[in-house]
Amino acid sequence: MQLGKASVKFEEPPVILSMASIVGKKEGEGPLGKMFDMVEQDDMFGADTWEKAESTLQKQTADLAIEKGDIRRKDIRYLFAGDLLGQLIATSFGTVDLEIPLFGLFGACSTMGEALNLGSMAIAGGFADKVMAMASSHFATAEKQFRFPLGYGNQRPYSSSWTVTGCGSVVLGKHKKEGIAAITGITTGRMVDMGIRDSMNMGAAMAPSAFHTIQQNFDDFQVDESYYDKIITGDLGKVGRTILLDFMKNKGHNLESVHTDCGLEIFDSETQDTHAGGSGCGCSASVLCSYILPKVQSGEWKRVLFVPTGALLSTVSFNEGETIPGIAHGVVIEHIGN
Amino acid sequence: MEINKKAYEAYVKEVTPVHKRWPSIFRAFLVGGIICTLGQLCTSLFINGGFEKEVASAWTTLILIASSVILTGLNIYPKIVKFGGAGALVPITGFANSVVAPAVEFKSEGQIFGIGCKIFTIAGPVILYGILSSWILGVIAYVLMAFGIL
Numbered sequence: 001m002q003l004g005k006a007s008v009k010f011e012e013p014p015v016i017l018s019m020a021s022i023v024g025k026k027e028g029e030g031p032l033g034k035m036f037d038m039v040e041q042d043d044m045f046g047a048d049t050w051e052k053a054e055s056t057l058q059k060q061t062a063d064l065a066i067e068k069g070d071i072r073r074k075d076i077r078y079l080f081a082g083d084l085l086g087q088l089i090a091t092s093f094g095t096v097d098l099e100i101p102l103f104g105l106f107g108a109c110s111t112m113g114e115a116l117n118l119g120s121m122a123i124a125g126g127f128a129d130k131v132m133a134m135a136s137s138h139f140a141t142a143e144k145q146f147r148f149p150l151g152y153g154n155q156r157p158y159s160s161s162w163t164v165t166g167c168g169s170v171v172l173g174k175h176k177k178e179g180i181a182a183i184t185g186i187t188t189g190r191m192v193d194m195g196i197r198d199s200m201n202m203g204a205a206m207a208p209s210a211f212h213t214i215q216q217n218f219d220d221f222q223v224d225e226s227y228y229d230k231i232i233t234g235d236l237g238k239v240g241r242t243i244l245l246d247f248m249k250n251k252g253h254n255l256e257s258v259h260t261d262c263g264l265e266i267f268d269s270e271t272q273d274t275h276a277g278g279s280g281c282g283c284s285a286s287v288l289c290s291y292i293l294p295k296v297q298s299g300e301w302k303r304v305l306f307v308p309t310g311a312l313l314s315t316v317s318f319n320e321g322e323t324i325p326g327i328a329h330g331v332v333i334e335h336i337g338n
Numbered sequence: 339m340e341i342n343k344k345a346y347e348a349y350v351k352e353v354t355p356v357h358k359r360w361p362s363i364f365r366a367f368l369v370g371g372i373i374c375t376l377g378q379l380c381t382s383l384f385i386n387g388g389f390e391k392e393v394a395s396a397w398t399t400l401i402l403i404a405s406s407v408i409l410t411g412l413n414i415y416p417k418i419v420k421f422g423g424a425g426a427l428v429p430i431t432g433f434a435n436s437v438v439a440p441a442v443e444f445k446s447e448g449q450i451f452g453i454g455c456k457i458f459t460i461a462g463p464v465i466l467y468g469i470l471s472s473w474i475l476g477v478i479a480y481v482l483m484a485f486g487i488l
Contacts, residue, residue, distance in 0.1 A: 049446040149443030151410045152460060153419025153426060153435050158355040195343035196350065204350040242353050247341075 004220025006213075007187040007330075014123035015179025015336065017130065017171045018069025021289035022061045023282070024139065024165030030267045030278075035290040036166075037064055043140065043165060051089055054138040057282075058083070058094030061167040062134055065289075069171050076100050076171060077128035080115035082107065083136045084163075084281060085145060090136055100132065109206075109235050110189065110310030111135040112168060112285040113329030119172050120183040120331075129174055136167035137280030146199070146315060159201040159239050161279035164266060168285025170293075179336050181296040184303075187217040187330035191312070195323050199313055202324070203240025203276055206309040209326035210236060211247040213307055217330045218253070225258050229301040232292060233328070234284035234308035235263035237276030262287035262308075284308040292333070299335045306331045362423055369422025373429045377402055399430060406431035410438045436460040 003009045021036045028039030038060070045053040045060070058081070066073050079098065082105035083090035091104050107114035115133035122128045142163040143150055176182065192209035210233045218224055225231065225248075236244060241261050248255045262284045263277030288306060295301045309328040318324070341349070377398050384394035409415040415435045419426040426432055440459050444452040458465065482488040 144443055148460065149439040151413065151416060151435070151439035151442050153410075153416040153432065153439075155357070155420055155423050158357065194341075194346045196347070201350065201354055204354065208346070239350075239354050243350070246349075246353075 003185070004216070006190070006216050007185060007220035008121065008124075009185045009221070010120065010124045010183065012124060012174070013176075013182040013184045013334070014120040014172045014174060015176055015182045016293060016333075017173040017178055017180065018065050018071060019168070019170045019180065019289040019293050020061050020065035020068055021166065021168045021286040022057060022064065023167075023286050026139075026162075026272065027164055027166050027266060027278075027286070030272060032266055032287065032291050035294070036286065037068070037290070043138075050138060050140040050144060051085065052093070054083060054085070054090035054136055054141050055094030057138065057165070057167045058090060058134060058136045058169075059097060061136070061169045062095065062098055062132060065132065065134075065169040065171055071130065071171055073098065073100065076130045076132050078103060078119070078122055078131040079134065080105055080119045080122075080131060081134040082111040082115065082281060084108065084142050090138070090141065091134075094136075105135075107281075107308075107327060107329065108310030108312050109137070109279055109281045109283065110308040110327050110329050111281040112288060113189075113234070113306065113308035113331055116170070116172075116183060116306075116331045117186045117188050117329050120186060123172050123174055131172050132169060133172060134167065134169035135281035135285040137163055137165070137282035139163045139165045139280075142280055146313070156275055157200045158275050159198070159203065159237075161202060161235060161237050161263060161276045162267060162272075162274035163280040164278045164283035164286065166266075166280075166282035166286035168282065168287070168289035170289060176336060181293055182334045182336050183331060184334045185221065185332035187213055187220060187332075189213040189216075189328040189330070191325045191327055193323050193325035197318075197321070197323055199318055199324060201239060202235075202279060202311040202313070203237040204243060205311045205313070205324040206234075206326035206328065207236055207240040207243035207247065209328040210234075210240070210244050210307055210309050213328040213330045214244075214248070214305065215251065217305060217332075221332075225253050225255055228258060228303055228305045230292075230304040231255060231259050232287075232304055232306050233259070233261045234310070235277065235279035236261050236309055237263045237279065238269070239276055240309070262291075265291060281308070281310075296333055296335050299337075302335045304333050306333055365421055366423045366425030368425065369418065370425030370429060373402070373426065373431055377429075402429070402431050403434040406434035407438050410435045411442065433461060433464065436464075
């Protein structure tokens with residue numbers, strides 16, 4: 001059922017049937033290290049280029065999600081997946097062997113939110129019985145495309161984030177009794193541009209979009225922060241979190257204790273030198289599948305608002321002096337009781 | 339949103355942490371100083387070994403560049419720059435790092451379109467504008483000399 005301006009509340013909520021997360025070595029050494037399904041010590045994933053490494057990462061994660069859920073691959077009707085690279089090469093090459101009809105998505109680091117939005121609509125609308133949502137990023141491919149070659153020496157500002165090498169994949173289905181958690185609603189984000197031009201401060205570029213989507217979710221569902229056990233943004237990092245909390249406070253919402261951020265959870269910035277936190281679409285996707293969903297499944301969190309955030313930045317628009325607009329997609333995930 | 343873009347920019351500046359200036363300057367001075375001292379040491383050794391001053395300088399340059407290339411390959415140079423900032427970027431070793439890093443990174447895209455096209459993606463502007471500004475200064479010097487001022 002359509003709700004408010006940008007939300008949907010599912011009368012028969014799609015459920016998450018299976019989840020898998022695979023990350024790189026550095027992420028494995030972080031605070032969530034033990035929660036991931038697999039930590040790959042070789043950042044090349046056995047491939048000979050970084051791009052092929054990320055494709056391999058996607059393939060392995062998809063296979064693992066299918067295996068863990070004991071699902072037949074041919075029963076998955078659609079795949080909603082994306083990554084950060086130009087023309088989505090990690091996804092397009094990584095998912096060839098899956099032979100699942102694909103919707104390739106680019107929402108920068110918000111891709112997992114976009115995939116869950118579309119995937120749950122496809123299920124709830126009756127267009128599929130099972131779909132897969134997946135997103136990945138790789139530190140080396142992202143650095144190469146958006147910043148500098150890995151061997152180049154430079155000093156990263158404190159506001160910069162560290163692209164996560166990781167992938168998260170979930171299989172969505174219809175039957176409540178088989179589910180790990182339910183997706184009861186979505187709030188789709190829109191572009192928000194506050195004129196930030198600093199590509200090393202993506203938290204500041206994305207925070208207004210997270211604010212907008214959370215606010216929209218509250219308005220559409222007629223709720224406030226007390227409705228959720230956690231509100232979890234994607235990769236705002238330290239600077240973005242500060243801004244989001246300030247903005248929400250101005251609107252009379254205190255998110256101090258209810259809010260957390262996947263980018264802040266995945267690394268220990270003090271010991272891992274990650275500055276503002278983790279980022280990349282693999283950040284929110286892998287944290288969802290390792291940290292968030294198990295807590296919702298166990299009932300420790302009854303209801304969360306998962307809000308992956310993306311900075312829609314390209315090296316071309318950046319060099320042409322354009323700003324960095326942001327987007328954030330909200331997904332309401334709930335515990336399935338007996 | 340009620341906050342305008344200008345106010346947001348100012349607010350972001352306020353909440354964004356930055357590197358402390360004086361420690362950064364000190365580290366740059368230290369690292370730059372060490373690199374230059376090593377260079378001077380090489381030159382002096384070569385001169386003591388009987389080389390002409392110009393030949394000694396050329397060998398020193400070669401050694402500094404080669405060291406930087408090797409350290410880049412071993413992923414050590416980026417760590418030196420992370421610590422020393424401009425102190426490690428401005429000397430010729432920093433320039434060598436900026437040429438080698440793309441060469442290593444884009445090797446997978448082939449000899450022509452990878453290494454060939456992308457080796458100067460970082461150093462290219464330095465080379466282009468370095469040549470351009472020396473040409474302009476040359477013209478100025480030529481004109482001044484023609485008028486007998488220089």
